[in-house]
Amino acid sequence: MGSNPTPRAILVDLSEINNINKNKNTFRKTRLSFKQEEEHITQEQQNNKETDHDLLLKKIDSITKSCTKFYFNKILKNLALESSENANIICDYIIAEETELNIKNSTKESRIIIITWLSNFFNNQKSLKQMTKQDILAYLNSLRKPTSEDPTQRWVGSYNNRQITFNKFFRWLHNQDEPDHKKRNTPPCMKGIKQLPRKEKTPYSPSDLWEQRKHAVFLKYCPSSRDKCYHSLANDMSARPGEILNLRLRDIVFKKNRRWKTVSAFQVQ
Numbered sequence: 001m002g003s004n005p006t007p008r009a010i011l012v013d014l015s016e017i018n019n020i021n022k023n024k025n026t027f028r029k030t031r032l033s034f035k036q037e038e039e040h041i042t043q044e045q046q047n048n049k050e051t052d053h054d055l056l057l058k059k060i061d062s063i064t065k066s067c068t069k070f071y072f073n074k075i076l077k078n079l080a081l082e083s084s085e086n087a088n089i090i091c092d093y094i095i096a097e098e099t100e101l102n103i104k105n106s107t108k109e110s111r112i113i114i115i116t117w118l119s120n121f122f123n124n125q126k127s128l129k130q131m132t133k134q135d136i137l138a139y140l141n142s143l144r145k146p147t148s149e150d151p152t153q154r155w156v157g158s159y160n161n162r163q164i165t166f167n168k169f170f171r172w173l174h175n176q177d178e179p180d181h182k183k184r185n186t187p188p189c190m191k192g193i194k195q196l197p198r199k200e201k202t203p204y205s206p207s208d209l210w211e212q213r214k215h216a217v218f219l220k221y222c223p224s225s226r227d228k229c230y231h232s233l234a235n236d237m238s239a240r241p242g243e244i245l246n247l248r249l250r251d252i253v254f255k256k257n258r259r260w261k262t263v264s265a266f267q268v269q
Contacts, residue, residue, distance in 0.1 A: 056080050059091045063098075064112075066105055072112050079116055082124040089128050090115050093172055100181055106242075114165045129173065133189045136166060140193070152200055160195040167193070 057077065064073040080087035094111060097103045103111075119128060121139045140162060145155045167190050168181075175184035210218075215235055222228050233244050 053080070053084065056084055056088055056091070059095075060087070063091055063094045063108070067109055067112075068105065069109075072109055075116050076112065079119060079124060083119060083127075086119045086124060086128050089173065090119075093169060096172060096176075100179075110161075111165055111169070114162050115169055118166070131170070131189055133191070133193065136170075136189060136193060140166075153198055156196050156198045163193060163195055166190060 057080065060073060060076045060080065064076065067073065076087055076090065079090070090112060093115070094108055097108070097111065115128070118131075118136075118139055119126075121142070122135065126135065140159055143155050143159050143162070145153075147153075167186070170187050170190050171184040172181070174187040174189075178184045215231075218231060219228055222231070230244060233239070233247075234241070237244070
């Protein structure tokens with residue numbers, strides 16, 4: 001028969017069991033604390049992402065509030081869902097253009113839509129900062145149309161307009177530390193990308209222009225004095241619509257002699 005364990009041996013065994021249980025509890029608490037910390041970090045990252053996205057949406061609302069159509073706000077927010085980086089870059093560029101050059105709304109709208117189209121062309125999967133010369137040429141060449149579809153080569157105007165926009169945009173994107181926009185260097189992605197010459201000097205033919213008889217008929221039967229005034233100015237000045245619409249009475253000098261009649265201010269309003 002074996003001998004019974006002494007009380008001292010029982011106490012030693014109990015103390016070892018207690019130490020093991022304490023180590024297990026400490027290990028469990030440590031695992032729980034690590035898990036809680038990881039969850040806390042994940043939650044903070046999620047909150048930061050939501051905050052950044054909210055700030056981006058506010059930035060989009062700010063730069064598009066003066067646009068003529070809600071469409072520009074919509075395309076930027078759609079872009080933000082797929083590529084927040086590209087949407088942020090476009091917003092920062094528009095803010096820089098407004099600060100440095102005080103660009104018009106029409107210019108701002110054109111810049112927003114053209115650069116967004118460039119991002120969309122690559123399914124918003126490529127950063128604007130990583131665009132290469134081949135990428136930009138691939139987009140511009142997609143605008144080309146055969147002569148059978150576009151005899152007057154109107155696509156050349158679209159090509160050249162977007163080339164100008166891209167040249168200004170990428171010069172800013174790769175030289176943001178240069179405050180003077182005239183001193184910004186052309187980046188490698190835009191070197192060698194030039195405007196295209198148009199074979200036709202004008203897309204309009206002589207038959208598109210009104211004869212004097214047609215102008216006289218229009219002025220005779222047009223019921224609106226305002227429209228008559230605009231049409232006469234456009235025909236005599238060959239100015240752009242925006243230039244004519246921005247005219248004010250103080251900009252016009254009325255001649256007063258036998259051959260000219262004094263025009264009342266109410267007649268041109």
